Amino acid sequence: xxxxxxxxxxxxxxxxxxxxxxxxxxxxxxxxxxxxxxxxxxxxxxxxxxxxxxxxxxxxxxxxxxxxxxxxxxxxxxxxxxxxxxxxxxxxxxxxxxxxxxxxxxxxxxxxxxxxxxxxxxxxxxxxxxxxx
Numbered sequence: 239x240x241x242x243x244x245x246x247x248x249x250x251x252x253x254x255x256x257x258x259x260x261x262x263x264x265x266x267x268x269x270x271x272x273x274x275x276x277x278x279x280x281x282x283x284x285x286x287x288x289x290x291x292x293x294x295x296x297x298x299x300x301x302x303x304x305x306x307x308x309x310x311x312x313x314x315x316x317x318x319x320x321x322x323x324x325x326x327x328x329x330x331x332x333x334x335x336x337x338x339x340x341x342x343x344x345x346x347x348x349x350x351x352x353x354x355x356x357x358x359x360x361x362x363x364x365x366x367x368x369x370x371x
Contacts, residue, residue: 242352242355242356243352243356245352246341246350246351246352246355247350247351247352249341249351250341250344250345250350250351253338253341253342253345254342254345257342257345257346260342261346263343263346263347266339266342266343266346267343269339269342270336270339270340270342270343273332273335273336273338273339274336276332276335276336277329277332277333277336279332280325280328280329280332281329283325283328284321284322284325284328284329288322288324288325290319290320290321290322290325291317291318291319291320291321291325292317292318292319293316293317293318294316294318295316298312298313298314300312300313
């Protein structure tokens, strides 16, 4: 299995080779923002057009005395069902496009994607629940 660093480096290098039309940082960040919207839209269409998943949201009641370690098991994702194969492919494709633009931004700014990922992992493991997102 290829290590994360090697895989990210290879992916980022490939993105750098194919990043021609949107080579401007302004083009790239706006394409990234557009790709975020397309991910959101693909998930919304899975609910509103296909119906393979549904959203049932309500206030999440949590006891004040709950331990933070138990929080994850007590809250809901608000999702019901699973993505069908068609919606899974569409969402996966849109997420792939999104990752392409993340790699492109890293490439243009001289950042190493694997270092960004490792740094975030380190922050999460160091701060744990205190850096909840």
